[in-house]
Amino acid sequence: xxxxxxxxxxxxxxxxxxxxxxxxxxxxxxxxxxxxxxxxxxxxxxxxxxxxxxxxxxxxxxxxxxxxxxxxxxxxxxxxxxxxxxxxxxxxxxxxxxxxxxxxxxxxxx
Amino acid sequence: xxxxxxxxxxxxxxxxxxxxxxxxxxxxxxxxxxxxxxxxxxxxxxxxxxxxxxxxxxxxxxxxxxxxxxxxxxxxxxxxxxxxxxxxxxxxxxxxxxxxxxxxxxxxxxxxxxxxxxxxxxxxxx
Numbered sequence: 571x572x573x574x575x576x577x578x579x580x581x582x583x584x585x586x587x588x589x590x591x592x593x594x595x596x597x598x599x600x601x602x603x604x605x606x607x608x609x610x611x612x613x614x615x616x617x618x619x620x621x622x623x624x625x626x627x628x629x630x631x632x633x634x635x636x637x638x639x640x641x642x643x644x645x646x647x648x649x650x651x652x653x654x655x656x657x658x659x660x661x662x663x664x665x666x667x668x669x670x671x672x673x674x675x676x677x678x679x680x
Numbered sequence: 681x682x683x684x685x686x687x688x689x690x691x692x693x694x695x696x697x698x699x700x701x702x703x704x705x706x707x708x709x710x711x712x713x714x715x716x717x718x719x720x721x722x723x724x725x726x727x728x729x730x731x732x733x734x735x736x737x738x739x740x741x742x743x744x745x746x747x748x749x750x751x752x753x754x755x756x757x758x759x760x761x762x763x764x765x766x767x768x769x770x771x772x773x774x775x776x777x778x779x780x781x782x783x784x785x786x787x788x789x790x791x792x793x794x795x796x797x798x799x800x801x802x803x804x805x806x
Contacts, residue, residue, distance in 0.1 A: 572726055605792035614778055614799050615727070620792035658727055662789035668744045669717075669729035 573598060574659055574672035581678040586649050590675045592642040592659030598670055602662040604642040606635055609674075610655040618657070619644060649679050682706040684779050684797035691803050692773075698766040698804070702779030702797055709755045709762055710735045714783040717793065718753060718764045722775035733762055734788065769804045776801050 575593040582588045592604065604622050607615035617626050619635035622642065634645040642659055659672040688700035702716070709716060715734035721727050731743035733753045743751050752765045766773060776799045782791035 603790050603792075607793070614796040615793070616796070617792050617794050620794075621790070626794065660727070660793075664789075666745065667742070669719075671727040671729070673726050 572673040573663060573666070573670035574661070576657075576659060576672035576675045578673065579676045579678065581680055582649050584649055584651060584679055587645065587647045588649060588677065590644040590646075590657050590659075590677070592644070592672050594640050594642075594661065594670075596640060597665035598640075598661050598663040599637065599642055600640040601664050604635065604637050604659055604661045606633075606642075606644045607658045607660065608653075608655055609658065610652075615658060646677075651679050653677060654679050682781060682795045684781065684795055686777070686779055686797040686800045688777075688800055688802070690801055691805065692769055693806050694770055694804055695768055698769050698773060698777075698802055699763060700777055700779075700800055700802070701761050701763045703759070703761040704781075705760075707781065707783070709733075709760050710757055711783070712736060713785060714781055715788055715791065716753075716755065716762045717780045717782060718751075719778045719780055719793070720775040721778065721799075724772075725775070728775075730764065730766075732782070771804050774802065774804045 606619040608618045609615045622637040623635040632647045656674045663670045683705045685703040692698045715732045717732040718730040750767045755762045779797040780793040781795040784791045
């Protein structure tokens with residue numbers, strides 16, 4: 571059971587938009603920055619968004635992040651088949667004193 | 681460009697020690713702005729942070745509660761790498777293990793994992 575809660579799966583058609591939620595609590599999302607990671611099949615996770623809404627260099631602006639209270643959201647517009655994979659949120663939990671992750675959301679672009 | 685190259689055995693017997701190494705290129709294990717982490721992933725536990733080592737005038741380590749009594753993360757400045765040792769393993773420790781860097785000028789707990797190793801599947805079985 572992950573500390574952060576994500577929907578297990580989502581699907582959308584190419585070109586559409588999807589939003590993936592990440593629900594936590596005060597000691598984690600409510601107090602610390604959220605990051606999002608993309609894991610394509612057979613590869614290591616890749617940083618997609620950090621500090622709630624900042625894209626690293628090279629990440630297209632189709633990807634966006636936001637945080638409100640104890641929840642965070644990853645948005646992906648203009649979906650492409652290459653976006654299929656797992657998406658994870660992560661943050662520091664000040665109560666547990668460790669990094670916590672969501673259980674991951676499997677995105678299907680069909 | 682930072683690269684992390686993992687090495688270590690893919691099969692460990694129950695009750696033995698799992699040992700993995702992460703070789704760093706393009707950065708230094710002694711960096712004053714980075715922390716060097718181990719994270720594992722399994723179908724049953726998802727992504728699980730195990731711990732980190734970092735240098736801020738002296739060496740520090742932090743560990744997840746779940747592995748605190750069994751895990752040791754050591755830096756090696758002469759080889760510019762860091763390692764994970766996990767003792768008394770059980771089949772529950774079967775997972776893909778990743779090393780990852782967190783780097784930046786903000787407090788450590790705010791830093792995302794910006795570079796990852798390729799992953800090592802470690803199976804605990806007799």
